[in-house]
Each structure stands twice: as C-alpha cells, then as structure tokens.
Amino acid sequence: MNYTRHIKHYQSRFGFGLSLKDYLDFKESNSTDPLTQVRKQVAARNYASLKISQTTTPLQFKEMQQMAKADRRQMIGDDRKIIIEINGEWIAEMAKTSNPLREKMSLFWHDHFACKPKTSHMTSSYLELIRKEALGNFRKLLHGVSKEPAMLLYLNNQQNRKGRPNENFAREVMELFTLGIDNYSEKDIKESARAFTGWSVGPDKRFKLNQRQHDSGSKTFFGETKSWTGEEVIERILEEKSTAGYVSRKMAKYFLGRPPGEELQAKLTKVFYESAYEIGPVLLTIAESDEFTSNDIIGQDILSPVELLVRLERDFHVSANDNFYRMAIQKSLGQILFQPPNVAGWPSGKGWIDASTLPTRLSLARAFLLRNDYEVKTNESFAQGEDLSENLSRRLTKGLRAEANISDIERAFGHLSYSEKTTEMANWLLPESILAENELIEEIKRLNFKGTKGALALIASLPEYQLK
Amino acid sequence: MIPKLFRYSAPSAFAGKRLVVVQLSGGNDWLNTVVPYRNDIYYKSRPKLAIGQDRVNRLTDEIGLHPSLSTLNNLFDRGEMAIFQGVGYPEPNRSHFRSMDIWHTATDGKSHSDQGWLGKWSEKSPEEFPSLEINENLSLAMKAEHGKSLAISNLNGIKRIKDDRLLQAMAHSKLHTHDMAAYLYQTAARVTEGADYFSSLIKSRSSSVSYPSNALSSDLKIVANLIKSEAETKVFYTSISGFDTHANQRGTHERLLKKVDESLWAFRNDLKQANLWDDTLVMIFSEFGRRVAQNSGGGTDHGTAGNLWLLSGGLKKPGMRGQMPSLEKLSKGDLVFNTDFREIYSGVLHHWLKSPHSNGIFGSDIGTAII
Secondary structure (H helix, E strand, C coil): CCHHHHHHHHHHHCCCCCCHHHHHHHHHHCCCCHHHHHHHHHHCCCCCCCCHHHHCCCCCHHHHCCCCHHHHHHHHHHHHHHHHHHHHHHHHHHHHCCCHHHHHHHHHHHHHCCCCCCCHHHHHHHHHHHHHCCCCEHHHHHHHHHCCHHHHHHCCHHHCECCECCCHHHHHHHHHHHCCCCCCCHHHHHHHHHHCCCEEECCCCCEEECHHHCCCCCEEECCEEECCCHHHHHHHHHHCHHHHHHHHHHHHHHHHCCCCCHHHHHHHHHHHHHCCCEHHHHHHHHHHCCHHHCCCCCCCCECCHHHHHHHHHHHHCCECCCCHHHHHHHHHHCCECCECCCCCCCCCHHHHCCCCHHHHHHHHHHHHHCCCCECCCCCCCCCCCHHHHHHHHHHHHCCECCECCCHHHHHHHCCCCHHHHHHHHHHHHCCCCCCCCCHHHHHHHCCCCCHHHHHHHHHHHCHHHHEC | CCCCCCCCCCCCCCCCCEEEEEEEECCCCHHHHEEECCCHHHHHHCCCCCCCCCCCEECCCCEEECCCCHHHHHHHHCCCEEEEEEEECCCCCCCHHHHHHHHHHCCCCCCCCCCCHHHHHHHHCCCCCCEEECCCCCCHHHCCCCCCEEECCCHHHHHHHHCCHHHHHHHCCCCCCCHHHHHHHHHHHHHHHHHHHHHHHCCCCCCCCCCCCCHHHHHHHHHHHHHHCCCCCCEEEEEEECCCCCCCHHHHHHHHHHHHHHHHHHHHHHHHHCCCHHHEEEEEEECCCECCCCCCCCCCCECCCEEEEEECCCCCCCEEECCCCCCCCCECCECCCCEEHHHHHHHHHHHHCCCCCHHHHHCCCCCCCCC
16 A cells, blocks of 8 residues: 555545645654544644634624714625635635644535625634534534524524514525435424524624514424424434434545445444534544545545645645635635535535636646736625625736745755656645656646746646645 | 547538526526416415516516516517416425426436436537536536536636646646546546637627626627527526525515516527527526515515526417416415426427437426427
C-alpha cells in the first residue's frame, strides 16, 4: 500500500487535504497512523467561537420601521456585509485550524440543516450552534437547530399558528433532517405541524413559545393521540430507528463520496442509535471501515467549492484585501455559505461539475499564481439585498485581485529541477500519482508555465487537483 | 483522441422544430394565475388573495388570467397559446425537490431516477448537437448518462472557454482510466466542443425587439439569438425562481408574473419577426400548484395539480385544454389532477420533435397529447 496515498486520503476526507508541512513531516517520519489523527480530532473538545460571532447584534425590525427609509436600507446593507465577514472568517478558520474535522462536520451540518439566515446575528447564532455540537450529539443539535431563529424563519414557522397551521417546518424536519422521505405519513405532518404552532422568535431574537398561538389540543402522531408538544414530537422522531439510519447514511455518503454498502450501513445505524445519537462513534466507524480505503473510493470524489477554496488558501496562502473574492469564487462555483440553493442543501460529487463550473475551477490556480484575470459572473445577486449585489457587481466587473504567497513551497522545492518539482508537487497535491505517462504535462509545458510558480500552477490546474 | 461530439461546420439551413422550456421554480400558484373568476369557493377560500372579477383578463366565461399577464392574454386570443388545466400526477408529492424530480425524470412518483426526460431524449436522438440550458448548472431534466446537454450561464462564459488554451489542451488529452478523473477530462472535452460550436454561431446582431431587463429575459434573448443563427440544437432550457410564496404572496406573485409575461412577449416577437415562431414551442411548467385556501401569512402552501402552458405560432390545438379541477371535491385540501403531465411531454416529443422514442421514455400506458 502506498503510504502517502493513504495519508492524503484520510486528510482530504476528514479534513481539507494534506498541508505542505504535514506532507514534508510524513515523508520524513513515515510512521504516523492516519487513523490516529482522526481519533484525536473526534475526541477533541477545543471549540472556540469565531471572533466575529461574538460581536454580532440583532437587528430590531420593529424600531427600524420608525426609521427613515434610507437609514433602514443602510442598516440592512451594513448587516449583510457582516454576514459576508462571517462567511470569510469561517473559510479562514477552515484553512488554518488544527482540528479540520470540526469544520468539516460543521459544513456537513450546515448542508444537512440547510438554512439562509436573514441577519448577521441569526447567522452567527446558527453557525456557532452547529460548530459547537459538530462532533457532539445529534439529538442536542436537532433540538437546538429546530429552535434557531434562522431556521424558524427560513421554514416559515412564524406563520404556523393555532387553527391555521403552516406545514413547512414540520415537513422539512421529517423529510430532510431526520426520518427521510417515505418514513412518515402526510397525516403525521399535518398533526405535528400543530405541535410546532407558536414556535417563534421573541423580541430578544431568541426562540420563544408563543402560548397564544400554540395549539395544545390533542393530535395523533405516529398513531398515538395526546396533546403533543414540539419537543415531544422531536423526541418521538428520534425513537424511530429510521432517523439513525437516514442521518448516518448521509454522513457516510459525505465521507465516502457514495452511499455505504449494506453491511456498513447496518453497523452505522446500530452505532448511532445505541449511542443515543453520539456523532463521534459514527465517524470512527466510517474511518475504520474497509470500505473507506477501497480503491473505488480513493480519489473518486470531487471537492466541493468551499473545500477547493479552503485548499487554495491553505496551499498557496492566498490573500486579498477583503472578503469579496471569497464570495465571488463561492458564487461562480455554486456554493455560497449561508445561501444553500434550497432546503435540501447543496449538490455533491459530479453534481458540482458542469459546463460552466469546470472551466472556472480549472482556472483558479492560474488566477492566483499567475495573476490571470479571473472573471466571475454577476448576473444574479449574492445576497437577498439589492444594495449588496450592486456593490459586488461593481467590484467584480473591475476585476478580482487576490495573490498567492508561495515562499514556503519555494523553500521546500525551489532547489529541484523542473521535472522533480512537478513530481513532488503532484505527490503532495494530487490523490493519485498520474505524472508517469501523462502526455498532457508535455503538451501543457509548451504553454510556458515557468519556475516553481509555473510548476505549481500546472499541477493545481490539472483536473486531478479537483479530486479527493 | 476522443471522438468529436459535435460538428464544427457552418450551420445548414435548419428546418426542424425546437422546444424551449421555461421552468417556474418554487411551485407557482396557478389558481391565482389562471383564475376561476366565477367560482364562489375560490373567493371564499382566499378572502385576502383572490383576484377580483373586474381585474382578470377574461379568457372564457369562467376563466381569466392574472392582471399581470396582459400580453399572454393577447397570445391566447391569437391562438398561440394552449393552457392545460388540472395537470399533475397520481399520489402527488408536496416536497419541492421530490415533486420537481418527478417532473424532471417523468417517473411515476414511486421510482427514482438520476436521468431526466430531455436527457434521455437527447441520448436516444440521432442528432449530434447539444441541448442547451441557460443556467449555472444543468437541471436534472436535461441529464443523462450519455446525454448531450450543456449548461452555460451567459455569452461571456462561452467565449472564455473558447479562449482557454489549457482547457483546450486538457480536452484533447488521452482518456484516463481513473474514473472520476476521466469524467472531468471528458467534461472538459464536451465543454470546449460545445463552446466552439455555439460561439461559431452567435452573432452580435442587434435584435430590433427590446427585451425587458430581468434574468429570464437575458436567458431567452440568448436562446433567440441561437435560434435565429440556425443552431441545430433542438432543446433549450431556462428557468425563473421565487414562486414559493408562503408569505405575503400578492406583490411578489404580481412581479414574478409580470416578468414572465414581458419576457415571453419579447421572445415571441423576436422570433416572429424572424419567421421562426411557428417552429418554436415554449413549454411552461412548475413543480406543483398551491393549496386552494390561503394561509395565515398572506400566502399559500404547497399544493398539487396545476397548469402547463404551451406557446407557439404553430399549435395544432390552442386554447383551453383539459378541465379545471373541481374546487369542491378536494383531496386533503388540494385539487385533483385530470391530465398526467407525461402525456403532454410525450406529445411534445412525438408530435413536435418527431421523436420515435417517446414511448421508451414514459412507458407504454402513457397517452400522447396533440400539440
């Protein structure tokens, strides 16, 4: 077994790929068990909220209605810029953290509990709940997310009132967050929607049970008739084994790049259910499975746009004077944090690739390393607010500048010959060693990619750099 | 070398018919779009949202269009529009994603597929030319394992690809055995060849028709440009989103329908002037209609049966098609469908695109609507 290949595999699936330092260290020592790292990260309890999350304050919509229209617009515009800052700070954290698994799982939960928070305060509240509990317990996470103002508003639960239920929230909780489609009836949705009536957001912008809107009458849920509360409905859903099955399957698919086989799935369901929804044991079961290191898994999945962005930042130390370049890349590759396309979250695997995203992906390394102008599409708004999108469009049509700093790569490989360099870089950055008979390299060399930067741009522009 | 997927030759005089899909994403409230303005139950169920009798554009003694749709009303009067009512499928699903999947894959709602009806059609059709979606991503409807569909978001995207020398080199490199890498190399090849083809066609001709400025209009303008340039592509796909009107529906819906109305009118006039409107079929659909009764937030929740519209200068059977479902006999608060959408799909493939393969896509028990 190719040792580096294994290390890279674990690091790219349970993290954001192998850093240059780790690559050089592993090459030197050749001893660390890749699983040890995963185990350490699963057990790590070192959660700290992002700095910016501690500074957000709620928008007071009621008071804002008294304000002049221009002031109100200004305030909303400013708040949306803070959402972009949170987005950027989170990306930066992914690139520099010593526990990438926490961020990797936070990304998973953000996709699982897909949500577009309306304000910066709701964004940070939702994000920090997810980051905090990312490696903890699903039951806690589910209860928490269900009461996040961002989620209650996103799923229209403000409109879910006694006598006039709005079923959106109840439906998505069961279809997407827990049981999965076909494991409940339409009646279960109608009845449980009544249990969630009155679940709303108070003046302090936290969860509030509005008693006057809450329907405390008797409801029949999963065949049992009583005056179900929302919390009881969630607990009942967790008693169903299909919840453990559905959620662990999704986790396995996230790490494997395809659904798990029957045997592994049975194991995962059991582990998840019997541990009362602890997340760590599921992750370890996936990492330790034979399936995880099989040949049809390694290098057979495609980086999500955010993973690609994090890698580019981490590998090439990209810097820009503000966060807009991060938004632009997320936008053009089809994944903007805090703006999932819909309640079902983002695509995955081949779903990321089409005629417009592939050329953009393949051009990014060159944009950063060789300072090619990177053009992004601006035909749609980034955020819901018009102010922001206009602002962004203007910046982006002027061109996007972000630069790489590769002094550490220069130090590591600068002294090598061009062909040794490309080999080392491919070993470090690509999931498979593909250079041996790659006629493409020869052809591309004619395009004049000179020096260490050129070699790096070449390797990182290969389609294989998009794989994990 | 991988085989050329598309020919690069100059366009021949293309005489066939083309299909342009316009998807209304989010579940359009068809009841407020095509209004049963004599129906008491409609007004009782929607005290805040119903469109008043005096405001509708009357099509028949019973049915009228939303006031935002004044130019479509004009098309209806000219016999260039068919409105299928009561369109849906058995055991309707009220989830956006699942229901959209069902519309995209044309499956019966029980089975799942990762191939779309237009993707499968393109796989089976002898044409070498790619179907084109004007979008950042390819919709499921257009996907198939060996389909020939491309998604391109705008004209700049086409030019950028054509000028990317590295991408061109990758496209011409040998096939890789490693599955996922091979997929990326093949995609690169498909993209560059498609971009070469379309960029050889696109003319910077200024259209004498002015399009309103909204995203749907920009997309339809690109489609019109390619059709006028005699692209041999038969299927184009566009979409407009925002129809999930759970709250404060009135203004939002009004604006959305206005965009649809204006964009389609400009598109139609553009093609009409070029004498191509009779050979172009526009199909408009949404993943479901909305519930009969309004909700407490001034909006409507996910429902079931809705409409499907066809626009063209060459319709054999324009006017009202199918039946307005009863507002009395509801199923779980929702309208009951009477026309299976797959019959219309089947008709579009069979009668319009003259494809002999439509039965293989929908199953033999599905009828074929006259188009």
